[in-house]
Structures are given as structure tokens and as C-alpha cells.
Amino acid sequence: MNTFLGIAAAFAVGLAATSTALAASHEKVKACFIYVGPVGDFGWSYQHDQGRLDVEEVLGDAVETAYLESVPEGADAERAIERFARSSCNIIFTTSFGYMDATNKVAGRFPDVKFEHATGYKRDHPNISTYNSKFYQGRYIQGQIAAKMSESGIAGYIASFPIPEVVMGINAFILGAQSVNPDFQVKIVWANTWFDPGKESDAAKTLIDQGADIITQHTDSTGPMQVAAERGVKAFGQASDMIKFGPETQLTSIIDDWGPYYIERVKAVMEGTWEQVDIWAGMAEGHVVMAPYTNMPEDVAAMAEETEQKIISGEFESFTGPINKQDGTQWLAEGEKATEEQLLGMNFYIEGVDGTLPE
Amino acid sequence: MRIELQRRDAPSRRMSLLSPLIALALTMLTGCIIFLVLGVDPIAGIYAFFVEPLTETWSLHELAIKAAPLILIAIGLSICFRSSNWNIGAEGQFITGAIAGSAIPILMPEASGAWVLPAMLVLGMLGGAAWAAIPAFCKTRFNANEILTSLMLVYVAQLFLDWLVRGPWRNPEGFNFPESRTFSAGQILPEILDSGRTHYGAVFAVVLAVILWLSLTKTVKGFEIRVIGQARRAGAFAGFDANRLTIFAFLLSGALAGLAGISEVSGAIQQLRPSISPGYGFTAIIVAFLGRLNPLGIIVAGTVLALTYLGSEAAQIMLGISDKIGRVFQGLLLFYVLSCDTLIHYRIRFAAIDRRPSKEIA
Amino acid sequence: MGILEAVLLTIITAATPLLLAAIGELVTERSGVLNLGVEGMMIIGAIAGFAFAQMTGNPYLGTLAGAILGALFSLFFGFLVLTLVTNQYATGLALTILGLGLSGLWGEAYIGVPGIKLQPVAIPLLSEIPFFGPLFFKQDILFYISIGLVCAVSYFLFRTNAGLKLRAVGDNHHSAHALGVNVIAVRYMAVMFGGACAGLAGAHLSLVYTPQWVENMSAGRGWIALALVVFASWRPYRVLSGAYLFGAVGIAQLHAQALGIGIPSQFLSALPYIATVVVLVLISRNRRLTLINTPATLGKGFVPDR
Structure with missing residues (x-):
């Protein structure tokens, strides 16, 4: 009952289909990450970055990643997200609750880019998903x-x-x-x-x-x-x-093991199967270990x-x-x-x- | 070899124009060396840092958004610093301004009409000024060191905001998450152009900087500030009251920081959150000095500093280098600007020690 | 270990880095130089101490490295404000920014590496005294250094010729210069002493307080140290009491919470800051006393006329 995995917003399907063109062209998929702390905190942001490294390891040459660390919540977040959206990122993970409104605003302006916001609850546009773990x-x-x-x-x-x-x-x-x-x-x-x-x-x-x-x-x-x-x-x-x-x-x-989720979502973009979800996964899915x-x-x-x-x-x-x-x-x-x-x-x-x- | 300074009879005009350019060149040169050490192509590094953010319209808007609060706070601080009032708590005044101004949209969410925004801005200025009044009062009445009191009040303001947005001012529809309700249309500072997010905060910054520059150079008050700043006793002889000036400078800089706070919240964030400033109040101190405490210089300095933030992001994305480089650049830039400014007032001579006559007192 | 003893131990550990940094800054300020870069020197000391302890396996060498690098780093500041007569407020801030940036770069290799703790050194016999023994005579070397420095600085400033010179420089650099004191040289040394002490404070953070390296781990303690100097009106023993008072208020609010007192934690967290302002106002009310102790040339540059 806890698993929201795979529950898709039906209206998102059409949009996801249009972006398959991108995957078909065999270009590298670019996955981008925004962290609230330094990757060196050995805590929250560090674990998200480990997830990013997992993506690189598993998907290898098919993927390119980038990250911005220590991005303050507020006006700076919107800029950082928009910069990613404009620098050919295909999927952007924003990994702090405080990025919620900024993520939603930018998502509205870039309908072809996928957005994934950690720990939030707002999904104002079909191209934004939310995810969290049952710690x-x-x-x-x-x-x-x-x-x-x-x-x-x-x-x-x-x-x-x-x-x-x-x-x-x-x-x-x-x-x-x-x-x-x-x-x-x-x-x-x-x-x-x-x-x-x-x-x-x-x-x-x-x-x-x-x-x-x-x-x-x-x-x-x-x-x-x-x-x-x-x-x-x-x-x-x-x-x-x-x-x-x-x-x-x-x-x-x-x-916090974000790797499995990140790999799954980036793959979905590659294969053109990305759909909006709201995931609150736990031990069963391997997100909490x-x-x-x-x-x-x-x-x-x-x-x-x-x-x-x-x-x-x-x-x-x-x-x-x-x-x-x-x-x-x-x-x-x-x-x-x-x-x-x-x-x-x-x-x-x-x-x-x-x-x-x-x- | 030793370095000797020889005071110029008058500040060098040539040097005051050249010194910022020399400083920028030195920063870039050092930057190139750092990039080489890190194994990054220096040309690409410099391009990412100082050029790339200027190549697109949206990015220019972001530059203005980032620079506006820095400029607003820094011009207020320049008045303080010129009159030797060391207000380093602008961060706290920024926050209290934002809180006071947000009282209307949060406590009266239905409020609408033409009066709302001006009232918010005025409240914001009052909130900032009130917070700045505390160190000013402690200084003039009790002789308490303002560096310390204004700084301590920053922490208090941060915790107060934190308590508000997690407690009484929390959004009732926000699932208990720590943020206030979002402001409605009439409570948001409008954007200036259609091409990007720049809001009226940037206009306030530039207009007020110019007004302040005019009053500093053309009015008696401006003269008073400059006199007392340079020589308190001389000012006293001239009949200027240093205590009243202290209060004036603090209230003014507090009000400007408060205005920056409410502009940022109403224009860019549109709600109150546990943290609303990435350290604008502290960065503005650097901006004030980079701009040589001159309001017009501060406009330039604020823009350059904002550029280093944007450039740092560009460098992280394009070259994968750490965001710490941005910090290092800011520190270096300030170091070089300060060093080069020495050239305006002094001639520098390199003298070998052994040539110095022994009788000389060193 | 009784609860009182345990609480006092916690307070001592929290106060030691503040004390170390503040006593160094006190000497710097007594010579008439205001260095707002304490936070930057502290964080350089923290990473230097951690890195050298890792490289050599010896936390004492790490501590030494923290002091030396802190002093060297302060020379950036010294050269600008003393030789080039730049604005001290701005230069100090630049030092803080630069220190935070450089330490972050240097420390990237040490993220997630467990540190080497500077172990307590028990002083024979004295450490056997009940209650006081474990508190004061079974501590890490940095605690002994911090207390020793307070005594030494107080003796130096008020009982020695060199100390008199240093205070003279701080009170009136022109007359000190006329009397043949090398103002700039004295100030260079005072600045470096402040840097070394801030470096030691940083080493305490990364080798004793929390033996690990994390970015920005000084978390504003450099600013508190600066506050303590003013709070102490430039008297060494008052720095000592100030540091412990500040540490105590901070720990007391945690205990109040653990006991379940229903006051918002933000108000409790704000207590140390509010207390500092209140105490400062009380101390400063006596204008005469403050005037006597404040170095008159604090923050003002000096160019020797030739």
C-alpha cells in the first residue's frame, strides 16, 4: 500500500512521448543535480552525490552528469535550476525541500526538461516528480x-x-x-x-x-x-x-541510498518512458538501507x-x-x-x- | 629589499582609474595560476567565470537580481563606514526588514489594493531601522561596541525568523513545512521587463545609490559625515554631534538593509522561509569596500561580486570545478583592490635595506 | 563521573577554542590592529592541523602545523594592512573569505576520513585530586596551552618591557615611533601571534572537539572570539571568564532542553548572543574604564615618516 511506484499521471504520458525523440538520437542524456550543502558534508548532500556517482558508474558513457553544491534556498535556487535547464540538462534533481517553489516555477518554463524534487509535495506541471524516502x-x-x-x-x-x-x-x-x-x-x-x-x-x-x-x-x-x-x-x-x-x-x-532511484529515473529519460510520479519509497525498494x-x-x-x-x-x-x-x-x-x-x-x-x- | 610608502600630495587621479583594472588583471592572473594547478584550461576558466554569465539575457537579469540587495545594503553601509560606525549586522537588519514587511501579506492575506506594496516596503524599512537602532542606542547611550552588538543581533534575528516560520507564521495549508503562505499578486514586487525576472528592487538600488551619491557630495549632511569620519574631534569643533550622526547612519543603513530584505522576499522569493539570505549582509560589507564607500562605485562593485557568484556556477557546470574557487576569487579580488588602492594615496618605493643609513628609525 | 563534573568538562571543551582564538586576537588588537579574519585563520588552522596529523600520524605535529599555518596565513593580512596600509576591516573580511575558500579546496581529500584525536595528558598526582583533577589536570595539551597563554599574555602585557612597547604602539603609534619603537615590526609580530593562536583554535576543532574535517567547521566561532575580546575590554583574564561564560550559557540551554523545558528552542539558542549584548552593555557603561583599556589606535593604519 505504501508503494506509489509506477503510478503515473496519465496526462504526462503524451509529453513523455514527445521527448523520446531525444533518446532515439542516441545523444548522451545529461543528468544534473543541485545540492543544498557541500558534497563534503558526509551527510545529506554527500549521499545524493553518491547517488549521482552511481548513475555515472552504471550508465557509463550513455550519461553525462553535473552538479552545483551549496546552492542557497531562495532566489539563488531558481537561478541555479534555470541555468541547468538552459545548459542542455535533460533531467534535473533538486535535492532540498526549500527548492520546491523554485523547481516548480522553472519546470513551468521548460516543459521539455524533467524535474525531480526531493521531499516536496508540489507538482504544478506534468514534467515534475517528487520523491522521498521512508527513513x-x-x-x-x-x-x-x-x-x-x-x-x-x-x-x-x-x-x-x-x-x-x-x-x-x-x-x-x-x-x-x-x-x-x-x-x-x-x-x-x-x-x-x-x-x-x-x-x-x-x-x-x-x-x-x-x-x-x-x-x-x-x-x-x-x-x-x-x-x-x-x-x-x-x-x-x-x-x-x-x-x-x-x-x-x-x-x-x-x-539514504538514492542510487537506485536516480538510475531508474535517468534510464527512463533515455528510453523515453519518464512519467510524473510521487514516490515515497522505503526499505522494500532499497531506498532506505x-x-x-x-x-x-x-x-x-x-x-x-x-x-x-x-x-x-x-x-x-x-x-x-x-x-x-x-x-x-x-x-x-x-x-x-x-x-x-x-x-x-x-x-x-x-x-x-x-x-x-x-x- | 623593503617596501616604502611615500604619501602623495594629492590622491592620484590616474591611479584611481587604473587601480581597479590592475586589481582585476591581477585576480585573473592569479586565477589562471590556480586553474593551471587544478589542471583546468585557464582561458576556459576565466571565460566561464567572467564572460559566460554576461552572454545571455536571462543571465543578465539574474545578475541584476543578485546585485540589487548587495548594492542596497552596501550603500547604507558606506554611510556607516564613512562616519566610522562599524555596522556589521546588516544581515540581521535585512531579515527583520523582511519580517516586518511580510507582516501584511501573512497576517492579512486578503489585503489587496494599491496601498499594500508601498506599506510593505515602508514597514520593511522600519523593521530594518528598528533592528539597527539597538546597536546605535547601545553605542551612544552605553558606549557598547557596535561591531559586537550588531553582529550578535544577526544571530538573534535569524533564530527569530526561524521560530516565526516554524511556528506562528507557518502556512496553514503547507503540511507543517517551515514556510509562510505565498504572497498573492498585489503583494509581489512586479518585474520590470518581460524578458526576465528582474524586479523593482534593482530600480530601488540604482536610484537610491544615485540619490545618496548626490547628497554625499552636495549637502551639508554629506560633508558632516565625511568630516566626522575622518576626524571626530574636528567634527566636534565644527559643531557636528557624533552621537546624532551615529544614530542617523545606523537608522539609514538599517532602513536600506530592511528595504533590501522586503524587496528580496516580495520580489524574488514571495514567501518567508527559514533562510532568506545567503549572507547578503556580510557580502555587502565587501561590496561597500570594493566600491570604495562611494555609492556609484558600489553599483559597479555589487555587479562584479554578483558576477563571481554566477561565474562560480558556470565554472562548476562547464568545467566541473569546485564552488570553493568562487570564494577564493572573491577573497583575492578584495585583497588586490585594497592593495592597489594604496597606489592612489602613496607612491611605492622599493629600497634595499643595506642602503639605508643606520641612524634612521624604522 | 558526576553530572556536574561532566557538564563542566563539556563547557571546558566548548570554551577552549574560543579562548585560544580570543587571546591571540587580544594581543593583535592591543597593538592597534583589528583583524576581522579570525574565522579564516581558524579554519586554515583546522584543515592544516587535520591534514598534517593525517600525513604524519601524529596529532601533536598537526597542532604545531595548525599554529604555523595560521601564523603564515595571517601574513597575507599583515602585509596588506601594515605594509600597504589598507583598511583593516575590509582586509580582515577578505582574509575570512579566502580562508574559507582555500580550506575547502585543501580539505576535499579529507572528507569522511576519521580524525586522530589529541589524547588527554594526565598530570601526575594533580590529576588524582577528586573532582578538580579530571577537570583541570587530565586534559588535552591545548587546554593547558590556552590557560598558560592567558597567564603569559597577561604577564607579558603588563609586566614586561616588550609588553609595554606593544601597548604603547597600540595606544599611540606616533609617539611610540618617536621613541624609537619599530611600530610595523611590533605589529607584524602581534598579527602573527594572533594568527598562530587562531590556528591552534582551529586545530582544537579538528583534533579535539570533533576529530574530523568538514567544510566550514568553525561555524562562526571566529566571530564569537572577536566578540569576546571587546566583551573582555582587552583584559586577558576577562577573556578567560568570557569564554567560559559563553560556553556555559550554550551548554546550559542544551541541558534545559533535555530536561524538557517548554520554551521554543530558538529562544534558548539565541540566549548566548543576547547574554553577550547585555553583559557588554553593562560593562561598557563605565566609560572611563573602557577608555583606559581600549587601544586608541585600533583599526587605524600607520605609515612611518622617514
Whole structure:
């Protein structure tokens, strides 16, 4: 039910057909990428660039790629996207939520170019698709592992900004943890940054000082992993496999693997089969990958793998009722599964989370 | 060998024209060396950086969009810097201006009519000026260093904007994503020409720069600013009140930064977002100095700096070189311009140390 | 380890880079030169420290390299403002931009490489003292250097002849020149000292604070260091307290959050900045005291008449 893959907007088909001429001429297809951070962040933008490199590796000479890094959201984004559209790019991936309106505006002006916007929801024109990954699936597994591994019964959660994506992650984590230990607690610190190794490290130290012995993060740097290693507690990586930064520390990591999607979409342009989609894919499609389960007893790893398999097969969905909101009111009834709209607009904690959600 | 400076009796006219050109030539020369080290064809590199963005109409529009806020902020800062008021918090004033101006479209989404845009612009200027008034007040009343206070207030303004767009001003139809509602037609600064996105912010920038230049050179206030900037005590003897001038300079530069902020939001972004400025307020400090604190010079400097941003993108796409090169170029350009400006006021002599008589104090 | 002890340790680590950079800038400013390029020198120190630690496998050589490259990098600034008498504000900004750009280029090879941490050095006996031992005597070498530098700079400025000369240059370069002090030479050294300290601060970031290289990892700390110097009204020991106060407010807001206090996190994050402004206003109200300490020629160029 989660898979939107292949659901096409019928009116896009005609347009896609016109651009087959291009593919037929055996010209190289040019795929272009816009990143919000430096490719050197070893987090969000780095992973998108890994996806770009996958495209180059798999499609080889048939494809040409280009990227712009550290493009600020706002007026600059529209210019950067338009520049790509004008420099013979056939498909443009804009990889930050803040590029949403700029992408849509430019897409309207260049109907022959395909646009792919990550994490957004606006598709004003037939030549723009949106895509995102279900990272929360991994967070549920992390919660389970945390509850098994923690001695203090407290995990520390370094959060970035209170947007649905992040809140959803916190809720999935607590659901997973409390499925193992109903008394498990999560302490949350909002770092108000996606990327500041120093600040994230300080947040990790703070959480450990307050009794957390498992650290997880929804920020991008490897700082917290290193702090956890130093203080001798366990931690989860974020966005990429951070095992190098905590060989004895990392339990697992949620890896954003954009490669499969990028390859598929660029291929579609080559073959003239590109159609508008809205994809929110997860583990089943290989867009969310768990790093090897390390530094934990075999039974815990086995449990994690079992949950992973169940999520992949579709047998299990983290947000399945009964789930109450933090104030005790019912959110999902017994057996009810959250819809994607409910998840994508999530702005409340579920029961079991301590603290108040910043407004 | 050592370098000695000899003050010229009067600034050299020839050098004031030549120095920016020498600086640009030196930047390009150094650029060529860097390109060679990186294994990039230097001619292609220079072309991508400084020529390619000027070859197309749409790109010229983008140049104007990028340059407009830089120029608007920088001309305000030039008044501050000329009068020795070190306002380095224009980034914060830009943001508060944008917030204040956006209050109308966000709190009164239905508002329409001819009054809306002018009211937004005025509110924007007031918002920027109000934020700038804090360091000015702290300086004149409590003697607190304005570099520090204005800079700290940048961070506060950024966090305040962040809180607004994630909290009370969040778009009710935006799935809880951190952005305000989008402005409607009557709340958007219109585009000037049909051929591209340039909005009226660019017009404000040029017109105000010219007005400011005229007032600096032709009015008593302009004279006062120049006198106090060069010698505070002399200004005091002439009956100019340095404190009042401080307040004036801060309010003016704050208002201009605020105007830049609301113009950018209303003209180019059309909604409030957690980050609305890629550091315009800081880059404008460079622009102000590149333009030698002269409003007309700032128009040129703002355009050149905007060009390096566009050029950096062109170089990334055409040659696959890192965006860090753009930063390096900006730093080098400023270095060379500052160095070459020395030639305007001084003659440079290279003297061998051993020829210097020993009695001389060095 | 008790919670208080742990919290204090965190504060010390957060404050050390600020302190290192600020004490260097203090000396530079005392000589009458305002170098707004601290952020740029710091980030050069961070990449230099990281790169040399990787190349040699020795974080101490990395630390040394951070200091040396920071000092060399500051010479760009020194040459312009001292020899060519350019505007100090603008030149400092140029240094920051250039530093961020160059470090990014240099660091591309080190992205995603785990760093080598500068390990704490326990001082025999003293580190055994309960509570205070682990806090003050079981730290990395940069902590000891930072405290040592504060004492040394204070002694140098107010108890030695050379320090007197340096302050004289900062207070009135014309009379210092007339008295036979080589104003430009003194300032070159002060600028390089500031560069070396900022380089050490950078090395702390990439070898102690978060042992890794990431672009822009200084994240505005150079600016905070500049603020601290003014905040301290150019007194070394006040820089020390200022750095720790700033570090403490920053850490306290994280603890307040983890305890679940329902104040928007943006307001808590803004606290250190607001606190700095308020404290600065309180300190500066005493005009006489500020005037005594402010180097009178700060930011003004000097050309020796021959």
C-alpha cells in the first residue's frame, strides 16, 4: 500500500512521448543535480552525490552528469535550476525541500526538461516528480535495538528542526523502543541546525550527562558518533554508514541510498518512458538501507533483522494502531494504519515521548 | 629589499582609474595560476567565470537580481563606514526588514489594493531601522561596541525568523513545512521587463545609490559625515554631534538593509522561509569596500561580486570545478583592490635595506 | 563521573577554542590592529592541523602545523594592512573569505576520513585530586596551552618591557615611533601571534572537539572570539571568564532542553548572543574604564615618516 511506484499521471504520458525523440538520437542524456550543502558534508548532500556517482558508474558513457553544491534556498535556487535547464540538462534533481517553489516555477518554463524534487509535495506541471524516502522505518528498528541495548533505559535524540519528517522519526523511534520496553524514555535536544559538528557534539554530551546511554541523531555530522565513542556509549549513524567514526560504537545506521532511484529515473529519460510520479519509497525498494548490525549481541541483531524483513515484505508497518497522542487522546484505533497524509503532516508527539514539541 | 610608502600630495587621479583594472588583471592572473594547478584550461576558466554569465539575457537579469540587495545594503553601509560606525549586522537588519514587511501579506492575506506594496516596503524599512537602532542606542547611550552588538543581533534575528516560520507564521495549508503562505499578486514586487525576472528592487538600488551619491557630495549632511569620519574631534569643533550622526547612519543603513530584505522576499522569493539570505549582509560589507564607500562605485562593485557568484556556477557546470574557487576569487579580488588602492594615496618605493643609513628609525 | 563534573568538562571543551582564538586576537588588537579574519585563520588552522596529523600520524605535529599555518596565513593580512596600509576591516573580511575558500579546496581529500584525536595528558598526582583533577589536570595539551597563554599574555602585557612597547604602539603609534619603537615590526609580530593562536583554535576543532574535517567547521566561532575580546575590554583574564561564560550559557540551554523545558528552542539558542549584548552593555557603561583599556589606535593604519 505504501508503494506509489509506477503510478503515473496519465496526462504526462503524451509529453513523455514527445521527448523520446531525444533518446532515439542516441545523444548522451545529461543528468544534473543541485545540492543544498557541500558534497563534503558526509551527510545529506554527500549521499545524493553518491547517488549521482552511481548513475555515472552504471550508465557509463550513455550519461553525462553535473552538479552545483551549496546552492542557497531562495532566489539563488531558481537561478541555479534555470541555468541547468538552459545548459542542455535533460533531467534535473533538486535535492532540498526549500527548492520546491523554485523547481516548480522553472519546470513551468521548460516543459521539455524533467524535474525531480526531493521531499516536496508540489507538482504544478506534468514534467515534475517528487520523491522521498521512508527513513522512519529505520528509526523504528533503531528504537527496538536501543531498548534492548540500553542499561539506563534512556536514549538521547539529537533533533534538527521540528518539521514532520523529524517528528515522525522521533515517534517511530519511541514506538520501536516501547514495543520492547514499555518504560523506555527518550530525551530530545533540538540543535536547530542540520549540520554543525561542534554543536551536535555538545548536544550528545549533554544527553549522555543526563543519563542517556544510546545516542541517535537526526542531524548530519559524525560529531555525535565520535562523542559516543569517547564516552563509551553506543550510537546510531545518520544518512551514511559512519562505522569509520565509531568502529566499536555504531549499532547500525540508516543509509539514504538514492542510487537506485536516480538510475531508474535517468534510464527512463533515455528510453523515453519518464512519467510524473510521487514516490515515497522505503526499505522494500532499497531506498532506505540499514548498515550492518554491529556491536550488539546476536539475539538483538536477529530481532532487528526480523523486523527489517517484515517491513520489507510489507507485513509490518510502524504506525499501526492503537496509538495515542501525547495527551492521551486516540490517534489511531486498533489495527488502523496511518495514511501517508497523516504522516507527512505529523506535528505532535505520540504517547510516551517526554517533553513538549517546540511550536 | 623593503617596501616604502611615500604619501602623495594629492590622491592620484590616474591611479584611481587604473587601480581597479590592475586589481582585476591581477585576480585573473592569479586565477589562471590556480586553474593551471587544478589542471583546468585557464582561458576556459576565466571565460566561464567572467564572460559566460554576461552572454545571455536571462543571465543578465539574474545578475541584476543578485546585485540589487548587495548594492542596497552596501550603500547604507558606506554611510556607516564613512562616519566610522562599524555596522556589521546588516544581515540581521535585512531579515527583520523582511519580517516586518511580510507582516501584511501573512497576517492579512486578503489585503489587496494599491496601498499594500508601498506599506510593505515602508514597514520593511522600519523593521530594518528598528533592528539597527539597538546597536546605535547601545553605542551612544552605553558606549557598547557596535561591531559586537550588531553582529550578535544577526544571530538573534535569524533564530527569530526561524521560530516565526516554524511556528506562528507557518502556512496553514503547507503540511507543517517551515514556510509562510505565498504572497498573492498585489503583494509581489512586479518585474520590470518581460524578458526576465528582474524586479523593482534593482530600480530601488540604482536610484537610491544615485540619490545618496548626490547628497554625499552636495549637502551639508554629506560633508558632516565625511568630516566626522575622518576626524571626530574636528567634527566636534565644527559643531557636528557624533552621537546624532551615529544614530542617523545606523537608522539609514538599517532602513536600506530592511528595504533590501522586503524587496528580496516580495520580489524574488514571495514567501518567508527559514533562510532568506545567503549572507547578503556580510557580502555587502565587501561590496561597500570594493566600491570604495562611494555609492556609484558600489553599483559597479555589487555587479562584479554578483558576477563571481554566477561565474562560480558556470565554472562548476562547464568545467566541473569546485564552488570553493568562487570564494577564493572573491577573497583575492578584495585583497588586490585594497592593495592597489594604496597606489592612489602613496607612491611605492622599493629600497634595499643595506642602503639605508643606520641612524634612521624604522 | 558526576553530572556536574561532566557538564563542566563539556563547557571546558566548548570554551577552549574560543579562548585560544580570543587571546591571540587580544594581543593583535592591543597593538592597534583589528583583524576581522579570525574565522579564516581558524579554519586554515583546522584543515592544516587535520591534514598534517593525517600525513604524519601524529596529532601533536598537526597542532604545531595548525599554529604555523595560521601564523603564515595571517601574513597575507599583515602585509596588506601594515605594509600597504589598507583598511583593516575590509582586509580582515577578505582574509575570512579566502580562508574559507582555500580550506575547502585543501580539505576535499579529507572528507569522511576519521580524525586522530589529541589524547588527554594526565598530570601526575594533580590529576588524582577528586573532582578538580579530571577537570583541570587530565586534559588535552591545548587546554593547558590556552590557560598558560592567558597567564603569559597577561604577564607579558603588563609586566614586561616588550609588553609595554606593544601597548604603547597600540595606544599611540606616533609617539611610540618617536621613541624609537619599530611600530610595523611590533605589529607584524602581534598579527602573527594572533594568527598562530587562531590556528591552534582551529586545530582544537579538528583534533579535539570533533576529530574530523568538514567544510566550514568553525561555524562562526571566529566571530564569537572577536566578540569576546571587546566583551573582555582587552583584559586577558576577562577573556578567560568570557569564554567560559559563553560556553556555559550554550551548554546550559542544551541541558534545559533535555530536561524538557517548554520554551521554543530558538529562544534558548539565541540566549548566548543576547547574554553577550547585555553583559557588554553593562560593562561598557563605565566609560572611563573602557577608555583606559581600549587601544586608541585600533583599526587605524600607520605609515612611518622617514
